Structures are given as C-alpha cells and as structure tokens.
Amino acid sequence: MKALIVDDEKNIRERIQSFSIWRELRFTEVEAAADGVEALERIEIVRPDVIMTDIKMPKMDGIELIKQVTSRYPQIKIIILSAYDDFNYAKAAIQYGVKGYLLKPLIREELRQILSKMVSELENEQKGTDAFLKDNEQMLLDITKGERFDQYKPKLTANYYRVMILNFSEFFERNPSLILRKQVTEQIIQYLEGEDIPFLFSSNDLTLLMADVKPISKYDMEKFLQAFLTVISHTAFYPESPVVTGIGNLVANLDEIPQSYHQAVYSYHYKYFEPAQTVFFYQDIGKEITVREEQKADMEEIANIYADKMVSAMIDRTDCSIKQLVDDFFADLPSHHKQRVTSIREQTYKYVLLIHIKLKNEGYVSSISAEHSLWQQIHDTTSLVKLQHVTLDYLEQFKCSMEMMDQQNYNYIVKKAIEYVNKHYQEKITLDDIASLLFVNKTYFSNMFKQQTGENFVDYINRIRIEMSQELILKSELKMNEISEKVGFQSHSYFNKVFKKVMGQNPLHLRKTKQKLG
Structure with a gap:
C-alpha cells in the first residue's frame, strides 16, 4: 500500500515518513507534499491508499484538499493531523468522510491503531472488489x-x-x-x-x-x-x-x-x-445486413473497374482528377454503411493494390511500398473519411513518382525508339511492338514521342520510310511495288498515298522528273 503525508513543516513530514509503523503494516511507499496544491499533483503520480494531512497550510488548506480528494478519489482513506484541538475542524472532517483525526504532537500508538483499522478496511474492500469482478x-x-x-x-x-x-x-x-x-x-x-x-x-x-x-x-x-x-x-x-x-x-x-x-x-x-x-x-x-457472396463479388468488380479508370487517367495524363476518381470509388461501394469496417478496409486495400500492380505491369515501379506499410495505414484508419485520405495520398504520391520517372526516362525512351526505327524501318513496326520493347504503355509512349519530336510515332515511321524510298526511286531500277515493300510498307497503294502526303507528289512523278533531268 501507499501513503502521502501533507504538511507545510518539513521536519514533521520527514519524521512521520521515518516511522517504522509503515513498514510493519506493509506500506511500500510513503511520499510527502508541502501543501494541498502539491498534494493533488503527487496523488496523480503516487496514487496513495492513505493520506495524512495537516489543516493549516499555504496555497490550499487541509479542508479544501479533503474536499478535492473525496470528490475525485473517494476510495482514498484520509487522516487529519492538526495542532488545534478544534471541534469545528473535526466536524468538517467527519462531513467529508475522514477516517481519523490526530493531534500534534503525534503519538505513534494512536497512529498505529488508526492505520491498522484502515489497512483492514482496504484489504476487505479489495477482497470484495476482486470477488465482485471475478464473478x-x-x-x-x-x-x-x-x-x-x-x-x-x-x-x-x-x-x-x-x-x-x-x-x-x-x-x-x-x-x-x-x-x-x-x-x-x-x-x-x-x-x-x-x-x-x-x-x-x-x-x-x-x-x-x-x-x-x-x-x-x-x-x-x-x-x-x-x-x-x-x-x-x-x-x-x-x-x-x-x-x-x-x-x-x-x-x-x-x-x-x-x-x-x-x-x-x-x-x-x-x-x-x-x-x-x-x-x-x-x-x-437499422438491422445489420450481412454482405453476401454476390455482394462481395460486386465489390471486387467495382474495385477492378475503378482501378482501370485510375490507371488510364494516371498514364494518359487526362484532366480527370485522381481525387474525383477516389471519391467515385467510395461512392459506388454497395451499401458500405451496412458492411463491416474490416470489409471496407480490405476492399480499399485491394483497389489500391490493383492500381499498383497494373501500373507496375505498364513499366512503372514506384518507390512507395504498396504492401505492408499501405495495409498498416489502411488498418489504422478510424473513419471512412480518413480511409479516403490515405487512399488519395498514396495515389498522389504514386503519380509524383511516375512524373519523376517520366523526367528521367523521357529522352532515353524516345532516343531508343528512334534508333530502333532507323535500324528496322524495313520491318513491320507497330505502336504495340515498340511500347512492349521499351516496357512502357503505348498511349503513354505515343504522347511522350509527340511531345518531344512534334510528330506522331506512326508519322515518324512513315517519314523515315519515304526518305529511304526516295533514294531507291532515284538510284535504282526497282519497280514501285518492290520499293514500297523494301522500305516496310505492306500495301503499295498506301505507299503511294503516304508518299504524296509527305513529298507533295507521287513516286512515279519523282522518277520521271529525275529521268527528264538526265
């Protein structure tokens, strides 16, 4: 058990603390305070079972301290120690449930008797509480x-x-x-x-x-x-x-x-x-609604649909707001108020993880962890609003990570694409092929190529082929269908169409002009 001695005279506090009675009655701590204000602070730390307090003290006297203690900590036993044999103090003390009233100078045997009685009460109360709690x-x-x-x-x-x-x-x-x-x-x-x-x-x-x-x-x-x-x-x-x-x-x-x-x-x-x-x-x-298996399937389908929308928006750099797509996802979760909180968290985690995986498949490897740390953040959310914030924050960070990757890879990807076309223009080249070769999304690549070169990727391939065809037209005796096939066109008519678009004349006219000029 623990006790607190409250007295403004230091020598009295220390003397009472030194009594062997405390150890005999199994008190493990006997702390001290100089007035009522300090006593309230010490009570918070010590949590005493018994308080012995003086009456006349600065800042807060004993009676006010007793009022505060009995109001806040009614389980604490209180003994008054006073130099004044005044019945009014005793009456006030009894009113507040004080268990003992001792006069200075303190007689040890009187203190022993009062403390022994209090210890018995405390032990009986604890036994009763334990039995009550256990049962x-x-x-x-x-x-x-x-x-x-x-x-x-x-x-x-x-x-x-x-x-x-x-x-x-x-x-x-x-x-x-x-x-x-x-x-x-x-x-x-x-x-x-x-x-x-x-x-x-x-x-x-x-x-x-x-x-x-x-x-x-x-x-x-x-x-x-x-x-x-x-x-x-x-x-x-x-x-x-x-x-x-x-x-x-x-x-x-x-x-x-x-x-x-x-x-x-x-x-x-x-x-x-x-x-x-x-x-x-x-x-x-209202009545709890258990999420049936078909509802779970609906939720998974919704997560997949919105993951695709988010991936497209992030890769294509559309004007569609990430925040708006996140808001739409949460709004479309079926009857989410009727679901378990764990179901909402799990479905949100799957949604974000799907986005992460789909972007990774498109060549984006974010520096942000999408597994343990993300799940921990989602699991720790205390409201649907906070869950939406965590989801939005993660996706915004991923978007920033993508933009950093773009900045680093921009010139490299376009350069590699140009090198490949210049070397393989005679072969069949599609946008899908080049995007797959460079491990990027085809729409993303197409936008990047146009931004850096000023022309579409398909137009660039056609221009290179037409430039190469010019040399064959002017320096060889190959027929036009042979030339068109040699520079990579699958259709002679399409070759003619593109040639005229790029050069402003058809290929036969170019050859005839060359022949006229000798």
Whole structure:
C-alpha cells in the first residue's frame, strides 16, 4: 500500500515518513507534499491508499484538499493531523468522510491503531472488489457467448436486458498514461459497484449489462450514460471524454443477451462512418445486413473497374482528377454503411493494390511500398473519411513518382525508339511492338514521342520510310511495288498515298522528273 503525508513543516513530514509503523503494516511507499496544491499533483503520480494531512497550510488548506480528494478519489482513506484541538475542524472532517483525526504532537500508538483499522478496511474492500469482478466478469463472458444461461438464471431475475459497450480506444490514445488508465479503471469499478451493474473491462472495451423489471428505454440509457461519462471525465481531467458508445436493442430473455451484445459491438463501430458522433443506438442504425457472396463479388468488380479508370487517367495524363476518381470509388461501394469496417478496409486495400500492380505491369515501379506499410495505414484508419485520405495520398504520391520517372526516362525512351526505327524501318513496326520493347504503355509512349519530336510515332515511321524510298526511286531500277515493300510498307497503294502526303507528289512523278533531268 501507499501513503502521502501533507504538511507545510518539513521536519514533521520527514519524521512521520521515518516511522517504522509503515513498514510493519506493509506500506511500500510513503511520499510527502508541502501543501494541498502539491498534494493533488503527487496523488496523480503516487496514487496513495492513505493520506495524512495537516489543516493549516499555504496555497490550499487541509479542508479544501479533503474536499478535492473525496470528490475525485473517494476510495482514498484520509487522516487529519492538526495542532488545534478544534471541534469545528473535526466536524468538517467527519462531513467529508475522514477516517481519523490526530493531534500534534503525534503519538505513534494512536497512529498505529488508526492505520491498522484502515489497512483492514482496504484489504476487505479489495477482497470484495476482486470477488465482485471475478464473478461478474465470468458471467458476462459466458452470457455474451451464449453459454451457461441456466447457471446465471438465479442471479439475473430482471424482466428486461440491454447491453452497452463503451470503447475507450481514442480516450487512451489521447491520454496514454498508465496512471490515468489505472485511475479511470478504479473509478469505473467504484461507480459500477455502487450501481450493482455487471461489467467487463477488457482491453479498451467496457461492456455493461443493464437490467430492470421494466423496459429500459433509450432515454434511460442516455441518462445513465451522461452521468457515467461525467464521472469519468472528471476523473481524467478531460472535459469531453472521447469515448464511443454502442447500445444494443432491448431483449426480454437471457438467451437474447448475446444478440444485444453483438448489436452493441456493431453499433459503436459505426463511428467509422459518422466520426462526429459518439453514441450509437442499434435501433437508430437499422438491422445489420450481412454482405453476401454476390455482394462481395460486386465489390471486387467495382474495385477492378475503378482501378482501370485510375490507371488510364494516371498514364494518359487526362484532366480527370485522381481525387474525383477516389471519391467515385467510395461512392459506388454497395451499401458500405451496412458492411463491416474490416470489409471496407480490405476492399480499399485491394483497389489500391490493383492500381499498383497494373501500373507496375505498364513499366512503372514506384518507390512507395504498396504492401505492408499501405495495409498498416489502411488498418489504422478510424473513419471512412480518413480511409479516403490515405487512399488519395498514396495515389498522389504514386503519380509524383511516375512524373519523376517520366523526367528521367523521357529522352532515353524516345532516343531508343528512334534508333530502333532507323535500324528496322524495313520491318513491320507497330505502336504495340515498340511500347512492349521499351516496357512502357503505348498511349503513354505515343504522347511522350509527340511531345518531344512534334510528330506522331506512326508519322515518324512513315517519314523515315519515304526518305529511304526516295533514294531507291532515284538510284535504282526497282519497280514501285518492290520499293514500297523494301522500305516496310505492306500495301503499295498506301505507299503511294503516304508518299504524296509527305513529298507533295507521287513516286512515279519523282522518277520521271529525275529521268527528264538526265
């Protein structure tokens, strides 16, 4: 056990701390404070079981300290130590539940008697609390799993039941102190013991089984919850406790309690879709809809369709906004409010991963990881809005990575394409062939080539072939169909058409002109 001595005289504090009585009664820590203000700070750190305080002190006197302690920490035992044999102080102390009143100079035996009595009380209270917790926790574990109803029928004799679950995840994320967690837990235990409500505090979830002989209305639940959260918020020194609550429907039989429990779990997870709200009644949300296999297939098809749209937009550099496509994807997920949060996260991950894979197949290897880190980010999202932000942020980063690749590869890719055409112009060359050869998307390559050279890739091939055909026309006796085939044209008529477009005259006219000139 732990104790805190509060006195503005240092020598008195140190003397009382040195008493062997503390060790004999198994007190492991005996801390000290010079006034009420310092005492409140030390209480947060030490969490004493017993406080011994003087009355007359600067900054905050003993009576005010006792008011604060009994309000915030009603489980702490308090002893007054005063140099004034004044009945008014004793009366005020009794009013606030003080367990002992000692006069200075302190007599050790009197302190021993009072402390011994307090230790016994504390031990009995702890035993009672442990038994209460053990029995009720096991009962809730069994009942919410749908087990051992017959065993608990004698204990649960109400006509109506309703399960409430309070999730403290956000609360403890904002306030990660272990001391605070212990403080909140103790306050919950003390408050609920007084209400005689079975509860189970596991991880960050507090499960309560509300029971009554008359129907428990939504108003009844809201009233209880408001009073309960007020106590917790005062304990934690946090004015608006970020605690999310899910409340199942009213049931009239013990074997229906698991149903109310699962509804409560489903309800508080609904915050994912309504981040501004903190209390969710299943009766307001509506009946849970299980996602059937055909719905899952629909979701996968939607992910694939939108992945293709996103890949095309990112490669073609269209004006279509990445943000708009992400918004459209989330808007088209079928009845996403009726799905499990895990399903929404998984489908979003598949959607982004599909985009990553499709872009990789087009030759884009992003420096951004698309596996563990992405899944962790998606898994950690606490709302649908944050999930959309994570998705958009990832795709925007990928787009930037693509643009950097373009900048690095721009000249290289076009140069390689030109080298290939100049060497293989006599062969059949398609846009698909050259894009595959250079490991890039054909549309992306076509746009890049046009931007850098000023002409389309197909026009460039035709121009090179026509230039090569000129030499054959002027220096050889080959027929025109032989020349067109030799420079890579599959059709003689198409050769004539392209030649006239590039040179402004047909190939025969060029040869005749050359012959006339001798």
